Every structure is written in structure tokens, then in C-alpha cells.
Amino acid sequence: MTDTRIIVGAIAGAFGVHGEVRIKSFCADPEAIGDYSPLTSEDGKTTYNLTLTRAIKNGFAADLEGVTTKEEADALKGVVLYAERDVLPSLPDDEYYHADLIGLTVLDTGGAVLGTVSNVLNHGAGDLLEVSGPALKASVLMPFTMAVVPTVDLASGRIIADPPEGLFE
Incomplete structure (x- = not known):
């Protein structure tokens, strides 16, 4: 939990010829990405003031301050967008930002170290922790379910897991 920024979306390229960009939102409420502006690039050196203009297939069309041509918009394709953690909503006790889970130590119910969370994936059927x-x-x-992961202790940097038999063999 040391990073003060969370990934909220990405620029998918130009939309039209007047400098609008396609935005992919990674937010639980996809439209909320517009509320978190200004957004920054991965290195934190570039700031993007984003205004959503309309919903489009697989995302949103948006205006970025300073981007006025299709070529400028195309050049931004692939840029990952980050928001400051303090502008994001607080989560209920049983929900976590993926960034908070990555790096946590995973212990079994007996206290033996199983590994470290290296990624959080979701392929449509629920979250998976890559250990x-x-x-x-x-x-x-x-699987990142209450049955398999009964305890997430962010303050201690650990997860207590009760994995299915044979998963870690």
C-alpha cells in the first residue's frame, strides 16, 4: 500500500478526427473514470485532464486537454491511466483494490508461507490471485473467495488462505 496511485484505465487510441480518444475504464463503475481526473501516466510525469464525451462500444470517447488532432490522439494509444488513491471511493471491509493485494505474503491456516501475490486476474468467473x-x-x-481466502490483513501485509487440497503440491 505504498503507491498513492491506482490504475483506472487506458487510452485505446483515437476516436474520430478531432483529437478525441478512446478510453477503456477499469473502474467498477466505468463512467466514474471521468470523476477521477486529472489522471497521470505510469511514470507520473504526464497529467491528463479527461472529460468523457459519450459512451462508445467497449469504452468511452473522451477529450484530453491539449490533444486536438487524430495524430496526437493516436500517439497516446496504450498509455495506462492512474488516479490518486485519495480521490477514489473508500471500499467496504471485504473489498480491495488489486494494487493493495499484490505483494502480500500468502500463508496457509497453519502459518506456513505459500508464496507472494504477484498478480490479480479476472477472466469473468471471479478474481484469482496469482501466487x-x-x-x-x-x-x-x-480463487479469491471468502472460502479460500478468509483473511486479508493489509496492515500486516499478509493473506491467510485455506486452498483446495492439492493446489500447492
């Missing part, structure tokens, strides 16, 4: 570690031959994808 990596020196004792593992390959990363393990563990």
Missing part, C-alpha cells in the same frame, strides 16, 4: 514463490515450480492461481 509465486521460490518453493513453487510455477505460479499458482488461487
Whole structure:
């Protein structure tokens, strides 16, 4: 939880010929990305003042301050957008920003270290924690459900897991 920024979307290229961009929102409420402006690039050096103009297929069309041509908009394709954590809404006790879970140590219910969360994935059926570690031959994808992960302790930097039998063998 040391980073003060959270990924909220990405620029998918130009939309039209007047400098609008296509925005992919990674927010639970996709339209909320417009509320978090100004957004920054991954390195934090570039700031984007974003105004959503309309919903389009797979995202939104948006105006970025200072971008007036299709060529300028196309040049921004692939830029990942970050918002400051303090402008994002507080989450209920049982919900977490993915960025907060990455790097946490995963322990089993007996206290043995299983690995570290290296990524959080969602392929449509729910979140999966990708757990990596020196004792593992390959990363393990563990369901992020209350049954498998009963405890997330952000303050201590750990997760207590009760993985299905054989998952970590």
C-alpha cells in the first residue's frame, strides 16, 4: 500500500478526427473514470485532464486537454491511466483494490508461507490471485473467495488462505 496511485484505465487510441480518444475504464463503475481526473501516466510525469464525451462500444470517447488532432490522439494509444488513491471511493471491509493485494505474503491456516501475490486476474468467473514463490515450480492461481481466502490483513501485509487440497503440491 505504498503507491498513492491506482490504475483506472487506458487510452485505446483515437476516436474520430478531432483529437478525441478512446478510453477503456477499469473502474467498477466505468463512467466514474471521468470523476477521477486529472489522471497521470505510469511514470507520473504526464497529467491528463479527461472529460468523457459519450459512451462508445467497449469504452468511452473522451477529450484530453491539449490533444486536438487524430495524430496526437493516436500517439497516446496504450498509455495506462492512474488516479490518486485519495480521490477514489473508500471500499467496504471485504473489498480491495488489486494494487493493495499484490505483494502480500500468502500463508496457509497453519502459518506456513505459500508464496507472494504477484498478480490479480479476472477472466469473468471471479478474481484469482496469482501466487509465486521460490518453493513453487510455477505460479499458482488461487480463487479469491471468502472460502479460500478468509483473511486479508493489509496492515500486516499478509493473506491467510485455506486452498483446495492439492493446489500447492
